[in-house]
Amino acid sequence: QKEVEQDPGPLSVPEGAIVSLNCTYSNSAFQYFMWYRQYSRKGPELLMYTYSSGNKEDGRFTAQVDKSSKYISLFIRDSQPSDSATYLCASGGSYIPTFGRGTSLIVHP
Amino acid sequence: DTGVSQDPRHKITKRGQNVTFRCDPISEHNRLYWYRQTLGQGPEFLTYFQNEAQLEKSRLLSDRFSAERPKGSFSTLEIQRTEQGDSAMYLCASSRSGTLSSGNTIYFGEGSWLTVV
Numbered sequence: 001q002k003e004v005e006q007d008p009g010p011l012s013v014p015e016g017a018i019v020s021l022n023c024t025y026s027n028s029a030f031q032y033f034m035w036y037r038q039y040s041r042k043g044p045e046l047l048m049y050t051y052s053s054g055n056k057e058d059g060r061f062t063a064q065v066d067k068s069s070k071y072i073s074l075f076i077r078d079s080q081p082s083d084s085a086t087y088l089c090a091s092g093g094s095y096i097p098t099f100g101r102g103t104s105l106i107v108h109p
Numbered sequence: 110d111t112g113v114s115q116d117p118r119h120k121i122t123k124r125g126q127n128v129t130f131r132c133d134p135i136s137e138h139n140r141l142y143w144y145r146q147t148l149g150q151g152p153e154f155l156t157y158f159q160n161e162a163q164l165e166k167s168r169l170l171s172d173r174f175s176a177e178r179p180k181g182s183f184s185t186l187e188i189q190r191t192e193q194g195d196s197a198m199y200l201c202a203s204s205r206s207g208t209l210s211s212g213n214t215i216y217f218g219e220g221s222w223l224t225v226v
Contacts, residue, residue: 031210095164095209096165101150
């Protein structure tokens, strides 16, 4: 079992939809949680960072962490075709993030 | 403030040849990471440096792989006697010192694509 698990998708939604992307982790020692967006053949771009349970909002993006169930979510409101990408969640201990395999999102006009 | 820079962006090499990738981190970042990513998978940790010291290496980093950061600035990742299974994107990332649980985070470059034929 990998330490960080994501459904690879693809997840296909119409423009304007609310998107929910999910991730689970297995290591109770993991202290921080990050979401990255990766376009095809590009490096990952940091979207959200949090280290506590609860919600963190940034524009159209909301990251939600439930440490009791080891469950991480990213919500995207008013999704746009430009949001079509792979979304990677990452978590870890002090210095080395472990990544999930990513979820492919397709937002169609 | 420039981001993480990687060179070359693409490399095609014949099996058995050696290749070297270079990474220039964000200027004030003293921690540097190397990850490998294959199609359909997330980045997998290879190694990281704190200044010039290589502090941890993954079991993925076989003896054909060597990484250096001689002056604590740029880093190189060399793969000797390349194999087809080495075909992947090699990602470099950097961060400030301090733990990642304290609000610190890592920033990636655009990656170096390696194709071994």
